[in-house]
Amino acid sequence: MRLRLTLLATSFIAALAFQPVANAALDLTVTQGVSSALPIAIVPFSGQSNWQAPNNVAGVIMADLQNSGQFKMMDTSAMQQQPHAVQDVNYGYWRKAGNDNVVIGSVSDTGNNSQVRFALLDVFKGQAQSGNQVLAQQTFNVADNKLRALAHHISDIIYQQLTGVRGIFATRIAYVLVQRNPSGSRYILNIADADGYNPRPLLTSNQPIMSPAWSHDGTRMAYVSFEKVLPKIFIQNVVTGTRRAVSAFPGINGAPAWSPDDSKLALVLSKNGNPKIYVMNLSSDSLQQVTSGVSIDTEPSWSPDGKSIIFTSDRGGGPQIYQLTLASGKIQRLTFNGDYNARGSFSVDGQSIVMIHRTNGNYNIAVQDLQSSALQIITHDGWDTSPSFAPNGRFVLYESDAGHQGVLGIASSDGRIARRLSTQDGNIQDPAWSPFLS
Amino acid sequence: MKKLRIALIGASLMTLVACSTTNPNGADVTDGAATDANGGAVNGVVAGGAGDADNFGGNNNGNVKAMQVGNQSYYFDFNKYDVHSDDVSSINVQAGYLATHNKGHILLAGNTDERGSREYNIALGNKRAQSVAQQLKAGGINDSQITSVSYGAEKPAAIGHDESAWSKNRRVDLTYQTPITLDKK
Numbered sequence A: 001m002r003l004r005l006t007l008l009a010t011s012f013i014a015a016l017a018f019q020p021v022a023n024a025a026l027d028l029t030v031t032q033g034v035s036s037a038l039p040i041a042i043v044p045f046s047g048q049s050n051w052q053a054p055n056n057v058a059g060v061i062m063a064d065l066q067n068s069g070q071f072k073m074m075d076t077s078a079m080q081q082q083p084h085a086v087q088d089v090n091y092g093y094w095r096k097a098g099n100d101n102v103v104i105g106s107v108s109d110t111g112n113n114s115q116v117r118f119a120l121l122d123v124f125k126g127q128a129q130s131g132n133q134v135l136a137q138q139t140f141n142v143a144d145n146k147l148r149a150l151a152h153h154i155s156d157i158i159y160q161q162l163t164g165v166r167g168i169f170a171t172r173i174a175y176v177l178v179q180r181n182p183s184g185s186r187y188i189l190n191i192a193d194a195d196g197y198n199p200r201p202l203l204t205s206n207q208p209i210m211s212p213a214w215s216h217d218g219t220r221m222a223y224v225s226f227e228k229v230l231p232k233i234f235i236q237n238v239v240t241g242t243r244r245a246v247s248a249f250p251g252i253n254g255a256p257a258w259s260p261d262d263s264k265l266a267l268v269l270s271k272n273g274n275p276k277i278y279v280m281n282l283s284s285d286s287l288q289q290v291t292s293g294v295s296i297d298t299e300p301s302w303s304p305d306g307k308s309i310i311f312t313s314d315r316g317g318g319p320q321i322y323q324l325t326l327a328s329g330k331i332q333r334l335t336f337n338g339d340y341n342a343r344g345s346f347s348v349d350g351q352s353i354v355m356i357h358r359t360n361g362n363y364n365i366a367v368q369d370l371q372s373s374a375l376q377i378i379t380h381d382g383w384d385t386s387p388s389f390a391p392n393g394r395f396v397l398y399e400s401d402a403g404h405q406g407v408l409g410i411a412s413s414d415g416r417i418a419r420r421l422s423t424q425d426g427n428i429q430d431p432a433w434s435p436f437l438s
Numbered sequence B: 001m002k003k004l005r006i007a008l009i010g011a012s013l014m015t016l017v018a019c020s021t022t023n024p025n026g027a028d029v030t031d032g033a034a035t036d037a038n039g040g041a042v043n044g045v046v047a048g049g050a051g052d053a054d055n056f057g058g059n060n061n062g063n064v065k066a067m068q069v070g071n072q073s074y075y076f077d078f079n080k081y082d083v084h085s086d087d088v089s090s091i092n093v094q095a096g097y098l099a100t101h102n103k104g105h106i107l108l109a110g111n112t113d114e115r116g117s118r119e120y121n122i123a124l125g126n127k128r129a130q131s132v133a134q135q136l137k138a139g140g141i142n143d144s145q146i147t148s149v150s151y152g153a154e155k156p157a158a159i160g161h162d163e164s165a166w167s168k169n170r171r172v173d174l175t176y177q178t179p180i181t182l183d184k185k
Helices: A002-018 A057-068 A091-096 A123-127 A144-163 B002-020 B085-100 B118-138 B163-169
Strands: A027-032 A038-042 A071-073 A101-110 A113-122 A134-143 A172-181 A184-193 A200-205 A209-214 A220-228 A230-237 A243-247 A253-258 A264-269 A276-281 A287-289 A297-302 A308-313 A320-325 A331-333 A341-346 A352-359 A362-369 A375-377 A384-389 A395-400 A407-412 A418-422 A427-433 B073-075 B105-111 B146-152 B171-177
Touching: A038 A057, A038 A144, A057 A071, A057 A101, A057 A144, A091 A123, A101 A144, A113 A123, A113 A144, A134 A144, A144 A184, A172 A209, A184 A209, A184 A220, A200 A220, A209 A253, A209 A427, A209 B118, A220 A253, A230 A253, A230 A264, A230 B146, A243 A264, A253 A297, A253 B118, A264 A297, A264 B118, A276 A297, A276 A308, A297 B118, A308 A341, A320 A341, A341 A384, A341 B118, A352 A375, A352 A384, A362 A384, A362 A395, A384 A427, A395 A427, A407 A427, B073 B085, B085 B118, B105 B118, B118 B146, B118 B171
Parallel strands: A038 A071, A038 A101, A297 A341, B105 B146
Antiparallel strands: A027 A418, A101 A113, A113 A134, A172 A184, A172 A427, A184 A200, A209 A220, A220 A230, A230 A243, A253 A264, A264 A276, A276 A287, A297 A308, A308 A320, A320 A331, A341 A352, A352 A362, A362 A375, A384 A395, A395 A407, A407 A418, B073 B171, B105 B171
């Protein structure tokens, strides 16, 4: 495993050399073990010889599946056969080499476009000559500059076939990159591919940017910007860059959270004194205050059914997570384990929440099952914050400041796998995973 | 003693007014499209003037010094927002000045140390600024003389990852603004 990680790191660094600076990838390190891994061979595709090029389809697929921690990849240098067509596959060889599945394919140049064929094969069925060994097989015609995006799409198909869960390789992440210099700081709200490639700025400012939140349709980003000294909440179209300020009240304008149907924004205002949760109707801009009292109430997050909002409050002393049922106004405390639980948000199925949890002065990410109230700590860096679930619920994206550099952490929701994406360009804050984008 | 200090302040206030109008510091903000939402091509990033922010009097300006009235930073315990009793007299000095200069305007910026949740820290910084505001108002100054902002953990005064840095970052900074140069839009 160690060798493989080293290989991976090497290929990432090599890939950087071929990339213009604007596309520089985040560097990846796997920090926590690997769960029961499915053995698979990704055979280099014909037509692409540079395995480490950023648009090498098979190379990107291999990196994606490897990064998920759920696959055991056969080393390409150990492959004594490298077939590209289904009829050329010797299933006995791949079985003997310990694989359950094989991915083969080809890339052919058709001018400015490429034709990509791939097939996902079941080694057991192929060996048994049962005839149904092809689990997935497709041909794509794409522009050359979309090869990497297509590779992520193929990774999603393979992941779903083999795990039964939708893949997240073609999704995106947003985060704030902070560059601190003696002359002042620079804040950049970036959107990047889920593997950290292709970072593109949505907003650049010399004042703090915080709390980016994707709309559920993936087209808009809400965030807090201090660009004019006092904070405002903006909604920006991710495609066109057009934006509008939706909240600029005296005091806090913070922690925006989209309702599941994107028609409303929950947010935090302190215009009447204390930080309280409000709900803004985005078509009318009308505002409704939904919590009250002298406590801190912040970090709202909607339940997937839109009927309730969880939030952080110190109404019981320290920060804990509470649930507000919108129809009744009833508020119920959800967390009782430990004296600091904050920034809660729901899993897609509404069965669990992810949060910041402090034990012995260490801030880690924890997942709490709402039925049983059982809490599981899934990261162990001690400086972890800003967690959110991936759209398939299998992973949690968070900010880790271990080593006092802000980096992206990605952990499996069961806590068995964790990896880290870092950059030399600055500190990463407040990451947020996009919804499914296609 | 107190009288003398106020006289000095009066002089620097005048200087500030003169300087701060000539040299507003523009915040550099650009925004633009990243890409289409469907996993596709990159559109050209539109770099546009989303706004030219005005800064507070003299903050980033070498040739202008922000006005000082005694001690203008107040410190807090971890996760707490009650004013330390030994800061009360310093805050009362500010209140005394502002009560007699009812056109004087201040910014209270609440801050926290780096630990914990970012938005919770924004709320915590807000509560700290609020505590100082309440102490000032008890000293007879008007709500309209105070603008509060919380930066949470985003603007540390001391860089470091131990209690000696954290204790310097859990603070409210009081800044005199002359004139008031907040967002004019």
